[in-house]
Every structure is written in C-alpha cells, then in structure tokens.
Amino acid sequence: MTEPFTPPHRLPAWSVLENRANRLRSTRVAELFERDPSRFTTLSFGHRGLLLDLSKQSIDAPTLAALVDLAGQARLFDGIEALFAGEHLNFTEDRAALHMALRGACPAPPQDAATLAHSQQRMRAFAAALRSGTMTGASGKPIRLVVNLGIGGSDLGPRMTVQALLPAGPQATPEVRFVANIDRREFDEALADADPAGTLFIVSSKSFATAETLANAQAARSWLQAGLGAGCDPALHFAAVSNATDIAVAFGIAAERVFPLPEWVGGRYSVWSTIGLPLMIAIGESGFDAFLAGARAMDEHFRNAPPGENLPVLMGLTGLWNTDFLGIESLALLPYAHGLRSFAAWLQQLEMESNGKRCLRDGSASGVHTSPIVWGGVGTVGQHAFHQLFYQGTRRVALDFIVPVGADDACQRSLVENAFAQAAALMAGRSLDTALASLRAKGLAESEAARLAPHLACPGNQPSTTVLLPALDAFSLGQLMALYEHKVFVQGWIWGINSFDQYGVELGKEMARSLSAGARENHDASTAGLMAAAEAMRRP
Ligand code: F6P
Numbered sequence: 001m002t003e004p005f006t007p008p009h010r011l012p013a014w015s016v017l018e019n020r021a022n023r024l025r026s027t028r029v030a031e032l033f034e035r036d037p038s039r040f041t042t043l044s045f046g047h048r049g050l051l052l053d054l055s056k057q058s059i060d061a062p063t064l065a066a067l068v069d070l071a072g073q074a075r076l077f078d079g080i081e082a083l084f085a086g087e088h089l090n091f092t093e094d095r096a097a098l099h100m101a102l103r104g105a106c107p108a109p110p111q112d113a114a115t116l117a118h119s120q121q122r123m124r125a126f127a128a129a130l131r132s133g134t135m136t137g138a139s140g141k142p143i144r145l146v147v148n149l150g151i152g153g154s155d156l157g158p159r160m161t162v163q164a165l166l167p168a169g170p171q172a173t174p175e176v177r178f179v180a181n182i183d184r185r186e187f188d189e190a191l192a193d194a195d196p197a198g199t200l201f202i203v204s205s206k207s208f209a210t211a212e213t214l215a216n217a218q219a220a221r222s223w224l225q226a227g228l229g230a231g232c233d234p235a236l237h238f239a240a241v242s243n244a245t246d247i248a249v250a251f252g253i254a255a256e257r258v259f260p261l262p263e264w265v266g267g268r269y270s271v272w273s274t275i276g277l278p279l280m281i282a283i284g285e286s287g288f289d290a291f292l293a294g295a296r297a298m299d300e301h302f303r304n305a306p307p308g309e310n311l312p313v314l315m316g317l318t319g320l321w322n323t324d325f326l327g328i329e330s331l332a333l334l335p336y337a338h339g340l341r342s343f344a345a346w347l348q349q350l351e352m353e354s355n356g357k358r359c360l361r362d363g364s365a366s367g368v369h370t371s372p373i374v375w376g377g378v379g380t381v382g383q384h385a386f387h388q389l390f391y392q393g394t395r396r397v398a399l400d401f402i403v404p405v406g407a408d409d410a411c412q413r414s415l416v417e418n419a420f421a422q423a424a425a426l427m428a429g430r431s432l433d434t435a436l437a438s439l440r441a442k443g444l445a446e447s448e449a450a451r452l453a454p455h456l457a458c459p460g461n462q463p464s465t466t467v468l469l470p471a472l473d474a475f476s477l478g479q480l481m482a483l484y485e486h487k488v489f490v491q492g493w494i495w496g497i498n499s500f501d502q503y504g505v506e507l508g509k510e511m512a513r514s515l516s517a518g519a520r521e522n523h524d525a526s527t528a529g530l531m532a533a534a535e536a537m538r539r540p
Helices: 012-023 029-035 060-072 076-085 099-103 110-132 158-167 185-191 213-227 244-250 276-302 311-325 342-355 386-393 412-428 430-442 448-458 474-495 503-517 524-539
Strands: 044-047 050-053 145-149 175-179 197-202 238-242 258-260 330-337 373-376 396-404 462-468
Touching: 012 311, 029 060, 029 412, 044 276, 044 311, 050 311, 060 076, 060 311, 060 474, 076 276, 076 474, 099 276, 099 474, 110 258, 145 213, 145 238, 145 276, 158 175, 158 276, 158 396, 158 448, 158 474, 175 185, 175 276, 185 213, 197 276, 238 244, 238 276, 244 258, 244 330, 258 276, 276 311, 276 462, 276 474, 311 474, 330 342, 342 373, 342 474, 386 412, 412 462, 430 448, 448 524, 462 474
Parallel strands: 145 175, 145 197, 197 238, 238 258, 330 373, 330 396, 396 462
Antiparallel strands: 044 050, 050 462
C-alpha cells in the first residue's frame, strides 16, 4: 500500500466518535434497551448459523454508523482487498499474510502453489496412515501416541482445536498430546505413561530455531534412545513441520517426514497449514476439511459483505470503540464450553502478538491505544472465580461470551442459560434500592439493611458481545476463529500498525540468550543480583 497514511485520530470520523462517546459514556446499556426495545434485532448479525449479538455493547445506531465511516476513511476495504490479493501487508518483513489461501478463499502465490498442494497431500497421507494404525515405529509396534513439540502458534492453535473438536472418551486413533514449555515438567507429564515404541513426536516450528522447541526435540531424542534401546532408529518416531526444512533435516528428521510451511503463513495464523497436522490426526481429513470450510465461509463473508452487515468489521469496530473511546482496557473471553478451555490462550497470542504494538505504518508512534489486554476463562468455572470483579470491581471490562448451543439436555441447557444470565446480570446490575428492598424482604431491620445494601449493589453496565454457535463442531470453530482473525485485521488496519510481525518478542529472546551466556556484569543490578541468588539456590 503506497497511499499516504493518516493516523486514525486524525480522520474526520474520530472527532464525531469522541462526541458520541461523551454522550454514551454516561448512558447505561439497559437504558438504550428501554429507548429502543428492537436493539437485539438491529444489532444482531447472522452468518451461516453463527449469531453475533452486539446489542449489549455501549453502542447505538448512529455510533455504529460513525464507526463504519471511520473504517471507510481508513480505507479498510482497500486493505481487505490487498490482504486477499497477497500484497505484502507485513511490510516490515516484506511478506504477504495469506493464511486464507490455505482455506481456499484466495489463491496461493503461483510460485508456491505446487509445493503447497504437494505438502498438503503428504500431510493427509501421513495423518491417514497414523489414524489407520498402519504406521509403525522402529520396533514394528503401531504408533499410538503423537506428541506435538511446539510453542506459540505452533502449539496454541493445534492444542486448542484438538481440545475443542475431539469427542470425549477413548479414541481409536492415536492420542494427541502437546508439550510447549522448556520446563521439563511438561515433557515428563506428557510422556509419563508413554511407550517409546509406540510414540511419535512432531517437531513443529516455522523457524526451527525456537529454543523451547529445540530443547524439547533434544529431550525427545534422548527419551527415545533410552527407551528404544541400541540399534533402534529414532527417526521413525519423528516428523517435523517447518518453513526451514533443511534445518529440520539436519536435525535428523527424514526428509519425507518434514512437512513444509510457507513463509507467508504467520505462526499465529498457521493452524490451517501443516501446523494443523495434530488436528488432522485427531479428527481426520473430513473433519479438517469442515474446519477449513467454516473459515473459508467467514473469509468470503469478510471480503464481500457490506460494512454494516460484515461480522468481523462490526466486531472489530466495536472493540476499537471500547478501547479508544470508552477507555476499556481489557477484553475477557468467556467461552461456555469445556472444549474451548484454551480459546483465551489462543486468542491472547492472536490479538496481543498481532496488535500489541505502537509503531505506525509511517514509523510514528500511535496516538491512541491499540490491542486490549486479552484474558479469560471458561464458563461456568470463571463465575466462581473472577466474575466478581465484573460485578463489583472498579473497572469496566469488555466481555465476549462464546456460546455453542449444543445438545438439548439438562446440563447443556443450564450451561447456555448461565452464559445468558451472566451477560444479562452484568448489563443490568443491581441498584442500591433493589438491594435494600431484597434485604427488607428477608426481614432485616432497617439499619441492618441500610448497612448491607451498598455491599450488595452492582453497577452493571459491563458491555458484552455474545457469539452463539449451533454447536462446537469443526465448521463452526473454523468460522469462529476466522471471525477473530479478521476482527484483529480490521483493528490493526485502522490503528495503522503491522499486525503480522512480532519484533517485541525478539528483545526478550535476545536477553534470554545473553543471560544464558552468563556474563553478569552486562546486566542491570537487579538481574545480576537475581542470577547470583539463583546460582546460590541451584540444586546439584
Ligand atoms: O516468539 C514468538 C513466536 O515467534 C511466535 O510468533 C511463534 O508462533 C512462536 O514464536 C513459535 O515460533 P516457531 O514456530 O518458529 O517455533
């Protein structure tokens, strides 16, 4: 994109939105419902079975229209076209961000198309052989356990999707486990009951240079060598997914078991690629195809739907409104599905590694806040832990309820109803008068009721979005994840940052390397002191 860039707060719609925020900041969402009882109809948006309800956000129709104007002034739709056309929107690394090509929503770069098709075909054959039980290890025993060694995008997406889509109960296919941390405890736990003769490791690393993953790959090799005994070749117990295929081969992984990953697929957008191998092993080719189809459906919608009906655009704009105009600093992800227990962790990387940045396209510093702090946890468990802060804490928090409706049984109904109840209660709150009345009704003396009532009052007015899915199936999950991916793009584009690099992370990696080189005098006094203290505590 060569056109001159204007930071968002210099666009005309920004001041319109600031004016609207001054009004809406003091207006309760419940009051907006009183004024306009049809809000649910006008502020809920559907796509292929998925429903996005924005009606509990602190937003009204004129504000939404002004946000759409902002998107227009920021030339968002040119940005979307440029994204799908494979322009090098990752301008610091001079790369495209074409994860949509993996789902068939746009073409891959012509020079990569054949390699891509070939690697996808090899991945499918590999997964099918594992699933059929015909793949054996060095001793001839079938592979029954697959352990993915990867971190960041090479772990979070595959881990989250396998948890989400694998039905409970014993599996006929190999079990899939994950090890990410360099903390040996995770490796030991994952392998505690494993038989080396029936275990296969996938070393999953786009760069094949990530310290944690390489350390775990070395640990896996030692574990196999010790367990398989002399004369058995551990190579039959390894596969790799990487862009650096030569380094993977040099590590000792057979070339035919190295599945390439194109450079234009960012780590946090990579589960759709060969990085998704653990998912394909877990749910099979047809499941994986449904997963891709769900994402593709969202891609097509994102590219073609008008802004006022475009789910990722509307979700992105609403989030930007919360961050920049209402001053809400965090976004809590509240999936009401045990299968989505790692969704917040996956989204943390997607949002915070993509948009946790301050340097704009023109090199200047952002004049507005960018990515919110993303956190969260699964419902109803979180209700008994951190929801208290939503009810009576001092901050406003933006909430995303993710609710797969699922089966018509009592527990599932209760789960869904709990999600709706939380969103409703957090919007309505409980006034001092209501608290007082409820205490009086319990027969408390007036003085006691007056003393306790402020402790029971809840301000409410926490803005929330609800995403309703018919079920937690592969298609819906693909749709949901692509919805969030594109929402992140919308926000990053309007903020004017590069959502596809992650230079900040590199600073910490450099520091870790320098610490492991051991030169204490090069570090600040606190770090040098901690290193000395740790050295004294270190057990032999
Ligand atoms: O350190 C951050 C990061 O580079 C992520 O962007 C990436 O997903 C992760 O590390 C793992 O990288 P790799 O797949 O190259 O091992």
